[in-house]
Amino acid sequence: MNQELADLLFPNVTGTPEEIQALYPKRNRPVGSMVTRFAPSPTGFIHLGSLYTSWICQTFAKQSDGVFYLRIEDTDGKRQVENGIQMMIDDLHSYEIVFDEGATIGGDYGPYIQSERKDIYQVFIKSLVAQGLAYPCFMTKEELEQMRNMQEAKKERLGCYGKYAKYRDITLSEVKEKLQQQLPYVIRLKAMGKFERTIEMKDAVKGKVKFPENDMDVVIMKTDGLPTYHFAHVIDDRFMGTTHVIRGDEWLSSLPIHVNLFQVLHFNIPKYAHISPLTKKDGERIRKLSKRHDPECAIHYYKEQGIPADALKLYFATLMNPNFEQYYMSDRTATIDEYQFELSKMSVGGTLFDIDKLTSLSRIYFSRLKASDLYEKMLTYYEEYDSEFAALLKSHRTLSIAALNIEREVKRPRKDLANYGDMKRQMWYFYDSLFEVEKQKRPLVIRDCYQADFLKTYIRDYWCETDDKDTWYEKVKQCAQKFGFAKTTKEYKEQPDQYIGHIGDACELIRIALTYCLETPDLYEMMNVFGRTTVEHRINDFCNSYLK
């Protein structure tokens, strides 16, 4: 009877499970190597959470010399967008998420797009029907709704189980009759589990998890002949040789169903790692990051803000295993690739995504780059977002690198840059053409101690580009003293009426005249980068414009 039913429902499916098994031999991989996958629907969008998940999957495959592949889960037609797959691959590539095999790339375990695997799923669905482990269900939308309403009213569990599984024992002749009437149907699993019985499993992230056996006759094939997520997941992860199913913890509650499916199909169960969602602080409460409400959920946001992909990944690494941060901070040559991540060290609850924290990591990331590398990265960014500034960078390569090199490659490198945009925002005064425009917009407070004579004398008689820093400072002090500045703040504080200001004020004046800014990188280095012509020109110009 069951075989007859299976043939009736799937007259064209002639393959056998054994034949399929033979097509997908076990992967020949070293012990301990992990086969992971990223399995999005082709919506065209990669949001922050999915980027984080894909990065985790890639990291574990990479560090174990394993395989990382891309599977497209397109059995839900509603979630498809034209070119969606390519758009997603491109976005992932911009964060250096690349696959060893998968959709559009190829590999021995494909096809990697679920809609192209219909034949494979149906062989197994037919086989389950033939074994009496699955059956067609003709419940209409209205019937399903009624069932739901009744369960809600009685405060019972929702779903198709026990007495609610109306077609569980449908006879062959009833099926024939319904098929003749061309009524749509789905295929449901005939669940054998008992809700009262508990299964215990080990999740690689959550640790020990306990849940009731599955007694739900879940849909495994929809009316269009395509499988549901549950069924496709089990078949695909089995035949694609996934060792670790790393996925969002919204799937944790479906685990009983998946375990049940692995059991009825006699497949080994892979390891599961359910990762908690990214959350954010919203006033007093902590909530999940939302695609709709949070701009920072879109990965383009980071590109536009000029946050380097590498900085975002450093933050991901910190979120993934908190010990990573200590490792990274303690050694300026530390890299993500050398760190051994562990699933068991991942957060069990929500993972708080804090933009400020990302920004501070980004500062450290920038501070550790060599000036010439940073220059190239800056150029790439500005070529995309600000072609005028990119042109300046290009025509002033040496100056730009020298400016970026100030207080770099030292014990405590400068951390003023948090994103690519900061370079123009903070370093415009290195470029004469920008300086001329920008300085007009800077309101200056001219203090009494600002004196043209001091500035001009200092530059003419004291400043020498070949002096080392200590000599430079000594000379600033000598000159400043001559013009009535105290050599130290302490001296000034002791007798404020004796002086027009102190050495700090004298340096401030030089700094302001050269940059119109109160805060800049190291003045000594900066003056050397400007060179005599620019320094003299700017000092004279400033004196003529503002000082007597």
Ligand code: GLU
């Ligand atoms: N298509 C599923 C999703 O986007 C994949 C879940 C999984 O990785 O198994 O949530």
